[in-house]
Amino acid sequence: MRTVIIYHSDTGHTKAVAEYLARQTGADLVRVRPRFRYNPVSRVIVGIRRAISRTPEPVDPSPIDVSGYDCIVVGSPVWAGHPTPAINGAIAALQGCDGKQGVAFLTCFVASGEAATMLRDALQDRDVAVKGSVTVHGSEQDDYVYLDRLVSMIREPQRREIPVE
Secondary structure, eight states: OOEEEEEOOSSSHHHHHHHHHHHHHOOEEEEOEESSOOOHHHIIIIIHHHHHTTOOOOEESOSEEOTTOSEEEEEEEEETTEEOHHHHHHHHTEESOTTOEEEEEEEESSOOTTHHHHHHHHHHHTTOEEEEEEEEEGGGTTOHHHHHHHHHHHHOOSOOOOOOO
């Protein structure tokens, strides 16, 4: 099964999880970057407001053609209980995603709010059959037993209902 991991990472935590998943599954990696470059102040003033309003941020690369993949994995940090504007932009930039399998993961240090549900719903709105989602908290980012749950979810060939955490 050909898999692509599309992720946005602001501080490196989501990148570390994405790279681990790619090593374990043989997936291709696509790191998206917002065209608007946030600094620590603009991240709070502009970025969090955009995250809360679920505004898609224009990203590079765009468009993102996933027609050659069977499974799409999307990873995002959590900003104020929401996926980042960059990952919202990445989902909007997907091409060829209809009917694909999907997995979502988020990274956060405190509370993730409803970010997993929002990310799952955004993928389903693009006709991606989401197999499940996992939120990786700061203390779990080095817990490879925990991360292997994500690996198993990615490798699962058929969709089944997995509760969102």
